[in-house]
Amino acid sequence: MGFVILFGIENRHGNIELVRIVITDKGKGYGKEAIGLIQEFVFSQLKAHHLWLDVKDHNLRAIHVYESIGFQIEGKLRECIRTDDRYESLIIMGILEREYVSKFKEGGTST
Numbered sequence: 001m002g003f004v005i006l007f008g009i010e011n012r013h014g015n016i017e018l019v020r021i022v023i024t025d026k027g028k029g030y031g032k033e034a035i036g037l038i039q040e041f042v043f044s045q046l047k048a049h050h051l052w053l054d055v056k057d058h059n060l061r062a063i064h065v066y067e068s069i070g071f072q073i074e075g076k077l078r079e080c081i082r083t084d085d086r087y088e089s090l091i092i093m094g095i096l097e098r099e100y101v102s103k104f105k106e107g108g109t110s111t
Contacts, residue, residue, distance in 0.1 A: 002030070005018075016048045031065060051094060053066070054077070
């Protein structure tokens with residue numbers, strides 16, 4: 001079905017990076033559900049303060065999914081990845097534990 005890679009689960013500052021999420025069967029909501037479970041794990045089990053990720057700026061579908069589950073755009077790394085003969089930019093997105101709790105624990109669900 002897919003896999004997830006998290007980095008920094010022992011970070012003393014409570015910042016965990018969602019390095020990669022791969023879902024093989026796209027368009028069925030599995031990615032959104034998986035990220036909701038990741039948020040639950042990171043904030044409830046690991047007691048993290050901040051979950052963040054980067055996404056290519058042209059991946060509008062992924063950016064929309066991340067925003068729909070509480071991630072906010074925190075910045076942009078301009079032309080930081082070389083792909084073939086061109087450079088690509090990354091959008092940095094994140095969610096804080098208090099935002100997660102406010103949006104999904106007190107005011108609704110994550111899916």
